[in-house]
Amino acid sequence: MRKIAVLYGGSSQHYRSLHEPKYHRYFEKVIYLPDLEKTSLDEFDALLVPSQLHMGLIMKNKEKIQAFADNGGIVVAFGPQPKEWIPGQNWELRPTNFWWWLEKDAKSGLVLKNPEYDLFKNYITLEDATWHQHGVYWPPEGADILVSTEDDGAVLYVDKVSSKGTWIVTTLDPDFHFGSYFMPATERFLDGFLPWLAEGKV
Amino acid sequence: MKQKTNDFLMLDSGCCFGEARLSDPNFQDLMDFIDIYDLPDHDLSSYKCLVITGLIDQEFLYRHKEKIREFLDMRKVLFFGGNLFLDWLPGGSSFVPKTIRNHNDYDVSITKPHPIFEGVKTEDMTYNKGVAGFFARGHHPLPEGAEVLLNLPGGEPITYIDRHSTNGTILVHAGGDLFGYNSPVKSTGRIAFQLTQWVRDEYSQLQERGVQV
Numbered sequence: 001m002r003k004i005a006v007l008y009g010g011s012s013q014h015y016r017s018l019h020e021p022k023y024h025r026y027f028e029k030v031i032y033l034p035d036l037e038k039t040s041l042d043e044f045d046a047l048l049v050p051s052q053l054h055m056g057l058i059m060k061n062k063e064k065i066q067a068f069a070d071n072g073g074i075v076v077a078f079g080p081q082p083k084e085w086i087p088g089q090n091w092e093l094r095p096t097n098f099w100w101w102l103e104k105d106a107k108s109g110l111v112l113k114n115p116e117y118d119l120f121k122n123y124i125t126l127e128d129a130t131w132h133q134h135g136v137y138w139p140p141e142g143a144d145i146l147v148s149t150e151d152d153g154a155v156l157y158v159d160k161v162s163s164k165g166t167w168i169v170t171t172l173d174p175d176f177h178f179g180s181y182f183m184p185a186t187e188r189f190l191d192g193f194l195p196w197l198a199e200g201k202v
Numbered sequence: 203m204k205q206k207t208n209d210f211l212m213l214d215s216g217c218c219f220g221e222a223r224l225s226d227p228n229f230q231d232l233m234d235f236i237d238i239y240d241l242p243d244h245d246l247s248s249y250k251c252l253v254i255t256g257l258i259d260q261e262f263l264y265r266h267k268e269k270i271r272e273f274l275d276m277r278k279v280l281f282f283g284g285n286l287f288l289d290w291l292p293g294g295s296s297f298v299p300k301t302i303r304n305h306n307d308y309d310v311s312i313t314k315p316h317p318i319f320e321g322v323k324t325e326d327m328t329y330n331k332g333v334a335g336f337f338a339r340g341h342h343p344l345p346e347g348a349e350v351l352l353n354l355p356g357g358e359p360i361t362y363i364d365r366h367s368t369n370g371t372i373l374v375h376a377g378g379d380l381f382g383y384n385s386p387v388k389s390t391g392r393i394a395f396q397l398t399q400w401v402r403d404e405y406s407q408l409q410e411r412g413v414q415v
Contacts, residue, residue, distance in 0.1 A: 010259030
């Protein structure tokens with residue numbers, strides 16, 4: 001099992017998502033974000049960066065997180081990330097499609113681009129990754145887009161070209177919604193995503 | 203640098219969901235904003251009301267809970283809209299999520315008519331585009347002597363006023379930031395204005411009571 005460290009911003013949403021026993025068991029260490037600067041990441045295989053963290057503190061630790069990936073680590077970034085701290089980050093903010101499911105002939109607008117990828121082959125379905133998007137990424141050339149919008153904007157991608165390690169980047173924010181007691185698909189996403197991150201083929 | 207002119211102070215969580223609020227014109231003449239991590243060194247004495255929303259770092263507030271208590275003991279008002287899980291707010295208890303069996307479990311009722319919710323329809327609080335669950339999904343157990351304003355169908359108090367735990371007044375809502383309810387499209391749009399007015403009235407009464415003592 002990979003040793004996963006997760007950042008914790010001290011909000012109620014983070015508290016619930018990271019301390020829920022079925023998820024907490026996957027975290028070797030929960031790092032309180034203000035302590036990240038003085039915490040070594042050397043012993044970990046993966047660093048999970050939840051959504052809705054204090055952006056000033058993330059930017060302050062940008063080099064540290066990038067160095068972790070440059071040394072071969074896996075970095076996961078959840079949720080909208082309007083500040084640039086991810087290599088090749090090309091974020092496009094879009095109006096959130098909160099209400100697509102109420103429309104006639106409802107379509108989420110999501111496309112599963114790589115059904116053979118281990119995450120989707122063995123751990124979650126596209127429905128488990130379907131609630132709403134806050135925008136899209138336009139990832140670097142060579143990155144593997146797993147889920148996109150119909151116009152090919154990336155909603156979930158894996159980038160193994162920007163560093164020696166792996167960046168797993170998604171606009172989805174399951175941690176925020178599970179932590180807010182809101183949106184059942186987000187629980188199914190985390191139920192599959194965390195075991196995959198711990199033991200799956202990344 | 204902008205001179206402080208406002209009498210409300212919001213602690214900014216620094217998260218991207220809170221960012222829009224910082225430049226929202228509806229708040230510029232009402233609230234000053236400081237980064238949560240600047241709280242320890244910030245002079246709060248000129249503010250009437252401290253506004254804290256649900257994305258805030260409660261670990262940090264817990265470490266600086268004396269500052270919060272001192273502010274309230276100066277006969278001030280504090281609004282918190284979110285889910286408590288740490289003991290930083292006087293009289294506060296941890297959020298208890300509601301077990302949801304169907305969407306009616308989210309129905310909001312007025313426990314006691316109050317100026318903050320005057321003219322606000324309960325269905326507008328419960329439903330957003332026909333979907334329930336946005337307003338509150340649980341409650342905080344009450345401190346002694348609390349005044350309950352709104353509740354869920356099982357009687358769970360989702361919004362309360364606490365005038366007993368400190369010398370000031372604490373308003374706790376187990377949901378979002380009530381100052382954000384300002385859209386004229388629905389009756390809930392009255393909340394932000396009425397809440398602002400209530401805070402100012404409450405502050406005046408607190409200060410007058412302090413002078414009498």
